[in-house]
Amino acid sequence: MSRPDTAPGTELARELAAALRGEVRFDPAERTVYSHDASNYRHLPLGVVKPADTEDVRTALALCRDHRVPVVARGAGTSIGGQAIGPGAVVLDFRRHLGAVLDLDPERRTARVQPGTVLDDLQRAARPYGLRFGPDPSTHSRCTLGGMIGNDSCGAHSVAWGRTADNVESLDLLLADGTELTVGGPLTPAERTALAARPGPEGRLHHRLQEFTDRNLAAIRRGLPALPRRVSGYPLDALLPERGHHLARALTGTEGTCALLLGATVRLVEEPRARALVLAGYPDETAAADAVPALLPLGPLTVEGMAADLIAALLAAGPRPPALDRLPEGACWLFLETGGATAAEALDAARRLADTVRRERTATAAVVTDPAEQRQLWAVREAGAGIVTRLPDGGEAWPGWEDSAVPPERLGDYLRELRALLRRHGLRGVPYGHFGEGCVHLRIDFPLTRPQGLPVFREFMEQAADLVVSHGGSLSGEHGDGQARGELLPRMYPPEVIGLFREFKHLWDPENLLNPGTAVDPRPLDADLRFGGRPVRELPLALPYERDDGSLAKAVRRCVGVGKCVDPTTGVMCPSYMATGEERHSTRGRARLLAEMLRGAGPLPGAGALPGTEAPPGTGALPGTGALPGAGAAITDGWRSAEVREALDLCLGCKGCASDCPVQVDMATYRSEFLYQHYRHRLRPAAHYAMGRLPLWLRGAALAPGLVNAIGRSPAAPLLKRLGGIDGRRALPVLAPETFTRWYRRRRAGRPAPAGARPVLLWPDTFSDHLQPEVLRAAVEVLEHLGFDVRLPAGPVCCGLTWYSTGQLPGARRVMRRSLAALAATGLPAGTPVVGMDPSCTATLREEVPRLLGAEGRPLAERTRTFAEFVDEYAPDTPLPQLPVDAVTQTHCHQHAVLGSAADRRIERRMGVENRVLDSGCCGLAGNFGFERGHYDISAAIAERVLLPEVRAAGPDTVVLADGFSCRTQIAQLADGRRALHLAELMLRALREQPDGPGPAPSDAPTP
Ligand SMILES: Cc1cc2nc3c(=O)[nH]c(=O)nc-3n(C[C@H](O)[C@H](O)[C@H](O)COP(=O)(O)OP(=O)(O)OC[C@H]3O[C@@H](n4cnc5c(N)ncnc54)[C@H](O)[C@@H]3O)c2cc1C
């Protein structure tokens, strides 16, 4: 476990560091990263503690109590109300080390978990027994049981399996004064008496709780309306005798304000063996809402509502998911899931529901039984939760009123009036939600970044609160109150109940140490907003941020803390988080650091737009912002920030976030900007000169490859690596004896293009040209076989990626311009397709070249194709050589993010290749990243997560496919010498193995 990194002078930090086994971090970077949850609020904590075990929690709490420093417990920080952050508090991160499923009893159907257990981990543990935890928030891949208990989370299946409160059996608690106790329920009168008779603080607490309950029975019965999703306020009704005096339930949903949770015993439910999905279409959302009460008696597992504007938002954010074709006609849909012991049983239930739906004249219904299709449709619904942070037209939408709930039979009326209220305020949003329980999610385009925005926000919130209460509803249906709704509780509850909340909290936490300012005596809803109604300072920028009106501040605001980037199990995003488990090495951690940098930036010496470019519209310091920068910020040195540099240092630039984050936070781009600005007119790290300009060095080295290779193997190699900023454990790449371009010219001289062959330009990327020419040679032979005249640019070309990714933006632009000139000089028609063999170069030509060169670069982007895309598009009917082999594919992260792989899959099918695509994400090398000193361990750890074990396990006859130079290099260096092939090489092999194929070519001499 790492040793503490504490700011000097912080006595508490020193004591914590001395006493704990877990991490203690009071530095600006860590405080910044933990200053947000998924809400509109920002609170800089005093520091962050990641307890290694329960003993650490006890010690940390005791020391904080001694110093009178508040404590905020935290799981994944996906709360939307601001209840997982606290000003000047010590944040206890339970997710980092306290995430074990301690015990699972299939007979009793219970599990004992630590508070930091991620829900999906519990589900994985329960699955072999046919069991699961019922509630399932959309954040299931990262949210913790502690956080779910803190918020009383629900999710889509609560119509069938209830809220978290309905599924807790007992909670192990640590109170602010150090008392530990386990609470549960239901309790018999005798059990209550026995508890109150216990010695010491525990007995005293039970005694007081019982006295509190008995004294207030009438007020609690009167003041807390019965409602399936009443999550706002404390659930004091669980204390009532008719509710079993259930203390665990009364504590569920108290948002870390009463006690710290050390462990929990939760109930599990039977997982239906089969499921079916009814998609019910309605002309509008009120029609859908009005239909719900008639459907509930049929026992669906879910009743989720989603309107056409959510689909529009989804389509605005990315390509159309094919699953959408299954939606029947309508403008609002209900997702009604059914379950059964067999597929027939689930289908029967689905048919019954569909028939009932169709009885309504304007409604349509479709039944989906295929599990894969059902998964895709649910993914659409879950993606919606993240996507609606942006409106279909790209406008920003914020939480606040994102979680109200009414009795289901009032939902139609409530939605109608809510829409009218939005219109009156000139606000927009996209409602969707758990219609079966009357819960509506709605992010609204509150003008929070404008000075006049705060009164609008407050007025709307107050009127919406009154509206929901007038329908017998709750301010929150599952997200909890936090700072967003705490202040509004008196609009929902009478003063006597508000008084009871205060008294209840005081019984548990008399010194108000735990999450103060939440639920009881809450902070105002329009205080501490992360934008605070202030125009955010803009800096002169080098890159255009075309999707964000030229604003980096707006670009980083995309991150609303959905937290998909801290799901460590799947996808490309975010490899550095997956390997380190550290928040600051996640996409959201980096986004928060950049946002803090922009918030705190003073005058920025040396900052500027790229020479020779206009500062993009909308940038430049805004008038009237002079006094704002730096106010209360943890990072105040702008582009010079060492904290931001450190956090970005482990960003691989893999672009995984640009495609996998629901709102496409594009950290690779922000990183290039930062590196450009940070090192402007300053000495850069050696690796930037060595590897950032590698194409130049390679061109020189190609004059004497044998000599260069010999030096690379000589005793001077370690020194060379050190000088070049290369990790000593990395083997230096070996230069080919003959570059591809020389081979091509030699070959071409003796072999003119066949008549009628269609010209295509092959992009001889620097790495393949010098280091793996066999890939480009294979492309030439295959493309010629398919009837093309393969031509090369008239001079050396380079996409400029190594300059771009190291923030050497002027250099990148020069290199790109030179390459455009070399393409133009071929004299080929302007539309001649360009085929790139390496996905990172190809993605650069598609995305970064137009980004840096504007209109000048767009034509190249438009005519650039990957090898597979080219064959798929330009030779769609040409028979391809057959090779019925098994293959596993490592998809390059840039291909995943920018180019897509649909064409590759079609080509493999046409060749008869039985392929399996690995869910391995980035290979960990990512261009120069894995070579740089200080990155080896993390690079290897990323590769070891999935890629290397899969490659090692692949049988000797299984082909390993990897179009990326980086991926092939990583495999060659770390997977025990296994060689991966480019698709073009596989196709060449297929060609050669054909009875009438060309056979081994002289050009195929192995490269040393
Ligand atoms: C995009 C998106 C979709 C969402 N979808 C849903 C949904 O479908 N359904 C739903 O119910 N919610 C949803 N949420 C809200 C949120 O994800 C859930 O409330 C989740 O359960 C919170 O878990 P967490 O681990 O992130 O908790 P955190 O946000 O870290 O903490 C939640 C609360 O619990 C307290 N807490 C955490 N650990 C402890 C502990 N050990 N001791 C005492 N208190 C503790 C915290 O102080 C805080 O008050 C969504 C959020 C987002 C951003």
Ligand code: SF4
């Ligand atoms: S970077 Fe994207 S996925 Fe990660 S928290 Fe922010 S919005 Fe969510």
Ligand code: SF4
């Ligand atoms: S570019 Fe890759 S490593 Fe960097 S933040 Fe995005 S997903 Fe993470």
